[in-house]
Amino acid sequence: MRGIKVLIFCCFAALSTAGLAQRDFSQVEITTHRLADNLYYLKGAGGNIGMLVGEDGVFLIDDQFAPLTEKILAAISAVTDQPVRFVFNTHHHGDHTGGNQNLGKAGAVIVAHENVRVLLIKGIEGLLEEWAHQRRSPRGDIDQLLTADQRAGLPVLTYKDSVHFHLNGENIHAFYNGPGHTSGDSFVHFQNANVIHTGDVFRTTGYPFVDGKASGSFLGILASYEMLLEISNPDTVFLPGHGVPSGQDDIREQLEMLYTIRDRVKTGINDGLNLERIQSTNPTAEYDDRWAGGKVKGPDLVKVVYNELIYK
Numbered sequence: 001m002r003g004i005k006v007l008i009f010c011c012f013a014a015l016s017t018a019g020l021a022q023r024d025f026s027q028v029e030i031t032t033h034r035l036a037d038n039l040y041y042l043k044g045a046g047g048n049i050g051m052l053v054g055e056d057g058v059f060l061i062d063d064q065f066a067p068l069t070e071k072i073l074a075a076i077s078a079v080t081d082q083p084v085r086f087v088f089n090t091h092h093h094g095d096h097t098g099g100n101q102n103l104g105k106a107g108a109v110i111v112a113h114e115n116v117r118v119l120l121i122k123g124i125e126g127l128l129e130e131w132a133h134q135r136r137s138p139r140g141d142i143d144q145l146l147t148a149d150q151r152a153g154l155p156v157l158t159y160k161d162s163v164h165f166h167l168n169g170e171n172i173h174a175f176y177n178g179p180g181h182t183s184g185d186s187f188v189h190f191q192n193a194n195v196i197h198t199g200d201v202f203r204t205t206g207y208p209f210v211d212g213k214a215s216g217s218f219l220g221i222l223a224s225y226e227m228l229l230e231i232s233n234p235d236t237v238f239l240p241g242h243g244v245p246s247g248q249d250d251i252r253e254q255l256e257m258l259y260t261i262r263d264r265v266k267t268g269i270n271d272g273l274n275l276e277r278i279q280s281t282n283p284t285a286e287y288d289d290r291w292a293g294g295k296v297k298g299p300d301l302v303k304v305v306y307n308e309l310i311y312k
């Protein structure tokens with residue numbers, strides 16, 4: 001029995017190591033793109049990195065994957081000799097927060113919505129189990145279990161509704177608009193440059209992804225798109241979590257599509273159809289060519305919409 005357990009453990013260990021090894025970052029190139037006077041974004045692997053530079057230091061939004069930190073820092077130093085002072089996480093996903101620990105150790109202050117910190121802590125392997133075990137003989141706060149390395153990768157400053165940064169002549173308003181892509185999404189609005197980093201709530205690479213494990217919400221994404229339109233104007237540039245800088249029309253086009261899909265699913269539910277029947281009517285038909293190329297396929301989106309509407 002013991003032998004089998006060891007064997008199973010080894011297989012899992014081998015699988016996860018193989019999973020990591022598959023991701024080869026050595027060929028990834030970080031490219032720098034200008035959005036406004038002192039505002040840029042960096043592309044590489046993972047989420048688009050926003051970067052405000054100036055005499056007050058670098059304000060970074062998201063940091064992709066840990067193996068890319070060196071290249072990201074090289075790309076930053078090609079633009080400015082100032083250090084990274086703040087790293088703002090738009091949400092907790094690893095393709096946006098993987099560089100946190102490196103940058104935190106290098107002295108950057110990591111900032112995020114309070115739920116991002118909770119979700120990142122939940123993702124630390126074995127930590128919740130250890131905490132549950134220790135709680136039996138009351139030991140208090142989970143923070144006390146974190147190592148210095150783990151703490152370096154977590155936001156040290158969190159906010160609940162909104163937070164302002166004032167540096168490099170820019171007013172940066174970061175705020176929470178409720179659950180959408182996850183339950184910890186921030187929009188980061190550079191009010192003078194008229195640029196909004198949307199995190200993964202808005203992407204131009206595929207259908208919206210609702211992270212159910214992190215209490216995301218499709219209807220929340222719709223509300224968030226409405227909010228983006230409300231606080232912007234025709235000149236606003238939206239930097240999506242993945243994809244290319246966009247305008248209000250791009251947000252509107254996606255929003256219209258998402259309302260259409262929602263209404264079709266709603267009609268199916270009102271007609272008494274179950275999920276499979278609604279999926280078979282193909283409510284995303286004319287949109288799949290353009291939007292189903294990523295990990296969210298038409299039927300996946302329909303399922304998310306259905307589950308949210310049916311349980312409301």
Ligand SMILES: [Zn+2]
Pocket residue numbers: 091093181200241
């Ligand atoms: Zn994400």
